[in-house]
Amino acid sequence: MADNDLIASTRATLERIAGEFSPAVFASSLAAEDMVLTDLILKAQLPIAIFSLETGRLHPETLAVLDAVKAKYGYDVQLYRPQPEAVDAYVAQNGRDAFYNSIEMRRECCRIRKVEPLGRALAGNKAWVTGQRRAQSATRSDLSIQEDDPAHGMVKFNPLADWSEDDVWNYIRANDVPYNALHDQGFPSIGCAPCTRAVQPGEDVRAGRWWWENPESKECGLHIVDGKLIRIKPVAA
Numbered sequence: 001m002a003d004n005d006l007i008a009s010t011r012a013t014l015e016r017i018a019g020e021f022s023p024a025v026f027a028s029s030l031a032a033e034d035m036v037l038t039d040l041i042l043k044a045q046l047p048i049a050i051f052s053l054e055t056g057r058l059h060p061e062t063l064a065v066l067d068a069v070k071a072k073y074g075y076d077v078q079l080y081r082p083q084p085e086a087v088d089a090y091v092a093q094n095g096r097d098a099f100y101n102s103i104e105m106r107r108e109c110c111r112i113r114k115v116e117p118l119g120r121a122l123a124g125n126k127a128w129v130t131g132q133r134r135a136q137s138a139t140r141s142d143l144s145i146q147e148d149d150p151a152h153g154m155v156k157f158n159p160l161a162d163w164s165e166d167d168v169w170n171y172i173r174a175n176d177v178p179y180n181a182l183h184d185q186g187f188p189s190i191g192c193a194p195c196t197r198a199v200q201p202g203e204d205v206r207a208g209r210w211w212w213e214n215p216e217s218k219e220c221g222l223h224i225v226d227g228k229l230i231r232i233k234p235v236a237a
């Protein structure tokens with residue numbers, strides 16, 4: 001079982017968000033951390049709507065998590081999809097997988113498939129919640145539980161910032177929380193299918209995301225301010 005104090009403190013954070021920052025939404029990527037928050041939010045029946053970005057490039061295993069959430073909690077995760085005309089234009093001009101060609105092409109694909117839909121999903125809310133943890137990567141090493149998000153003009157909460165990977169999995173197992181089957185196949189961090197691969201034991205948990213780029217570039221734009229990554233620390237050689 002994850003540490004009881006940690007769980008109690010995370011519950012308190014979620015209750016505070018629901019009480020003081022309504023309307024608030026939870027951006028779920030359907031990864032293990034997100035399933036912990038899903039379980040905490042839905043069991044407590046907190047008024048925090050859960051949504052996910054259906055980029056059109058997700059693994060079938062990731063989409064299957066939506067059915068698992070429906071089956072266990074009777075809850076429909078709201079899906080936000082990219083604008084079809086923007087996807088069509090990108091594919092026609094650059095090719096469907098042009099994100100392998102350059103960081104700019106990758107960021108443009110993420111902008112169309114994730115960032116723009118995220119903006120629609122967040123519009124009108126006071127706060128949003130993510131499943132990010134401090135220990136996940138070099139780009140998240142000084143993540144706070146609560147922070148300002150000037151790019152979206154709201155408050156952003158990372159209630160699991162203090163959780164370790166063991167805390168997450170202990171909670172999932174103890175509470176029989178459904179999770180993405182890819183986690184059992186060497187995928188600690190899961191994004192779009194063409195941009196995610198399995199990692200070797202001991203590798204950084206985000207090493208399988210956009211693996212052809214430098215570690216400093218490995219964010220999808222969802223946590224970028226004024227075009228720059230926020231909260232990056234130099235990566236040790």
Ligand code: SF4
Nearest residue numbers: 099109110113192195
């Ligand atoms: S993760 Fe890959 S496929 Fe998904 S939006 Fe970003 S570049 Fe496109």
